[in-house]
Amino acid sequence: MHTEHTSGRRILLPVILSLTVASQASAWELASGSNGHLNFEVNGAAGIFHSDKRYNMDGAVDAGDVSWREAYLEYGLHFGYRSTLGRWDGALTALSSGTWGDGDAAGFSNGSERETELEQAWLRWSSDQLLSALGADGLVISAGRQAATLGDGFILGTDMVSMGRGLGDEFDRGGAYYLGGRTAFDRTAIVTVGGAEGWRGDLMYLRSDNPFQAEMEMAVANIEHVGENATFGLSAFKGLDVEQRYAEALGLEERDGMKVYSARFQGNAGIEQLFLSGEYAHQRVDSGTENAWYLETGWTFTERAWQPALTYRYSQFSTGYDPLFYGFTRGFGTWYQGEVAANYAGPFSSNAKVHHLGLLLNPREDLSIGLAAFDFSTRDTSEGDLSGQELDLYAEWAATDHISLIPLVGLFSPEKSAAEGGTQLGGRGDNLYAQLLMFVSF
Numbered sequence: 001m002h003t004e005h006t007s008g009r010r011i012l013l014p015v016i017l018s019l020t021v022a023s024q025a026s027a028w029e030l031a032s033g034s035n036g037h038l039n040f041e042v043n044g045a046a047g048i049f050h051s052d053k054r055y056n057m058d059g060a061v062d063a064g065d066v067s068w069r070e071a072y073l074e075y076g077l078h079f080g081y082r083s084t085l086g087r088w089d090g091a092l093t094a095l096s097s098g099t100w101g102d103g104d105a106a107g108f109s110n111g112s113e114r115e116t117e118l119e120q121a122w123l124r125w126s127s128d129q130l131l132s133a134l135g136a137d138g139l140v141i142s143a144g145r146q147a148a149t150l151g152d153g154f155i156l157g158t159d160m161v162s163m164g165r166g167l168g169d170e171f172d173r174g175g176a177y178y179l180g181g182r183t184a185f186d187r188t189a190i191v192t193v194g195g196a197e198g199w200r201g202d203l204m205y206l207r208s209d210n211p212f213q214a215e216m217e218m219a220v221a222n223i224e225h226v227g228e229n230a231t232f233g234l235s236a237f238k239g240l241d242v243e244q245r246y247a248e249a250l251g252l253e254e255r256d257g258m259k260v261y262s263a264r265f266q267g268n269a270g271i272e273q274l275f276l277s278g279e280y281a282h283q284r285v286d287s288g289t290e291n292a293w294y295l296e297t298g299w300t301f302t303e304r305a306w307q308p309a310l311t312y313r314y315s316q317f318s319t320g321y322d323p324l325f326y327g328f329t330r331g332f333g334t335w336y337q338g339e340v341a342a343n344y345a346g347p348f349s350s351n352a353k354v355h356h357l358g359l360l361l362n363p364r365e366d367l368s369i370g371l372a373a374f375d376f377s378t379r380d381t382s383e384g385d386l387s388g389q390e391l392d393l394y395a396e397w398a399a400t401d402h403i404s405l406i407p408l409v410g411l412f413s414p415e416k417s418a419a420e421g422g423t424q425l426g427g428r429g430d431n432l433y434a435q436l437l438m439f440v441s442f
Contacts, residue, residue: 027078028442036081041093043441044073045179051105053412053431055344055423058107058167063426068101068111072174072181074119087126087137091146095119095182099164099175105433106344106423109164113175120184122146135195142190147183148206149327150222150235151264153335154279154294157327158183163212170246171211178343178435180328185209197226213325214252215243230267230276236260237324254285255322273300275311283322290321292349298358311358319380323349331370332408333358338374338390340412340433345423346386353377366398384421388414406437 027039050067076093096116103110122144126137150156160180162173173182186209194200204220217240224233239258247253264279275298283290294315301308315337317323326335326349336342337354347354355375362368374390381387394408410433416422424431 030077035083036079038077038079040076041078041441042073042075043439044071045181045437045439046071047179047435047437049104049178049433049435051340051344051431051433053105053429054425055106055346056418056425057344057346057423061107061425066102066105068099068103068109070097070099070176070179072097072176072179074181076120082128084130086130087128088124089126090123090144091120093118093120095174097162097174097176097179097181099177103164103166104177104344105340107166109175109177110166113164113172115172115174117174117182118145119182120145120147122184122188134193135197138193138195140190140192143188145184145186146188146190148185148188148190148204149329150202150220151233151262151279152266152277153327153329154264154292155235155237155260155262155281155323156220156325157329157335159185159208159210159213159325160327161210161212167212173210173212179437186215199223199225208325211243211246212250214247214250214255216252216255216324217241227267229270230265232265233263235262235264237262252322254287255324257286258322259284260324273302275299275309277313281321285322287320290318292317292321292323306361306363309358309360311356311360313356313358314354315356316353316379317347317350319351321350331360332392332394333372333374338372338376338412339392339408339410339435340431341374341376341386341388341390345388345412345414345431347376347378351379352386353379368396370394370396381421384423385416386414386422387416388412388422402441404439406439407435408437409434 027041029039031038047070052065054066072095074093074095078091081088094116098114099109099111101111122142124142127139131138147158149158160183162176162180162182163171164175164177165172185206187207189205191203202222207217208215219238219240222235224231237260239255242256260281260283262279262281266277268274277296280293294313296313298309298311328336333356357373359371360368372392376388378385378387390412392408392410397405399405412431414422414424414428417428418425
């Protein structure tokens with residue numbers, strides 16, 4: 001489980017700079033002492049985007065190219081205090097976001113979105129060395145408005161989907177649909193037992209205030225073993241409630257009472273260059289059962305120039321599988337598989353089989369270059385066919401201690417146009433897609 005700190009899992013492949021910039025953020029120190037601190041922290045992102053094609057995901061209806069811009073800025077206070085009775089941490093932040101221009105390629109935003117809202121408001125107590133039998137921080141209790149992630153985000157990877165006005169004002173979360181700066185669940189209570197190694201577990205209550213997630217309320221139980229060479233975990237989810245008006249509009253009524261069970265592993269089997277990962281999720285709803293799973297392997301050629309890391313993953317999702325709160329966790333393709341496919345064209349981790357091949361090069365300490373290829377096959381084509389291929393080329397450059405730049409160019413080739421049962425408007429020709437992202441922290 002992951003809230004404001006990472007615990008209970010080890011990521012063995014490089015995590016892209018855009019995910020680390022917030023945790024490495026510099027801060028203005030407002031107060032400091034031997035036992036605590038109070039900081040003012042700022043982090044944000046901006047992006048410019050262009051797509052030669054549009055997609056008819058209820059918002060876009062006209063064929064043609066589209067260009068837009070997105071940005072968000074998060075700012076607020078973070079404190080920490082240590083005593084003989086443990087350690088206290090907390091945060092209170094707001095986030096401002098917006099979309100400009102034509103809106104995104106799927107029409108989820110239209111360029112008119114602007115919003116400033118509360119983002120983080122949480123308090124956490126950690127046992128530190130107080131409960132020696134459980135190890136360092138063997139008991140952690142937190143509550144409030146905060147992000148939460150389980151494993152590598154296959155099921156639970158924060159509440160980051162940020163719709164604009166394309167589906168209606170009631171779904172508007174402030175735009176910045178691609179950047180997804182809003183990650184906090186509205187209400188949480190989380191208890192973690194066991195520290196960072198060996199046997200550990202989590203109990204979570206999470207409530208989303210995201211209309212696109214039907215404001216789902218759920219309970220989560222997790223147990224895992226974190227070893228030197230691998231982490232193994234078992235989790236159970238129970239849907240407790242949804243907001244009916246959103247659930248009915250989105251077809252998510254069965255989230256109320258849904259049960260999900262998952263088993264996962266990740267590690268290197270004691271071989272430094274090897275990466276292994278996999279997860280199986282089983283969903284039970286009133287209408288039946290669904291499932292999703294993946295297996296992934298990778299190898300880093302540590303003795304070669306630029307240390308190339310090669311990865312292959314196969315994943316599949318049953319016809320009615322609900323991807324819930326899957327997230328963007330350990331780099332491009334996890335779990336937004338394909339920049340065009342995962343964000344605009346589909347499939348969206350449901351009714352699909354996906355082959356993924358990735359290559360990551362590290363020519364310098366501050367620069368990495370990646371190539372990601374995807375092949376998508378729709379399993380049940382009776383209600384449409386979102387099969388296709390995508391190739392993405394990107395770079396990750398830490399330009400300064402405070403600024404990271406990530407350019408990306410993608411080519412998406414659907415097998416069906418919107419007129420033929422797919423989603424791409426204006427025919428099924430190749431779509432050339434480009435974006436430039438900047439992440440900042442001060």
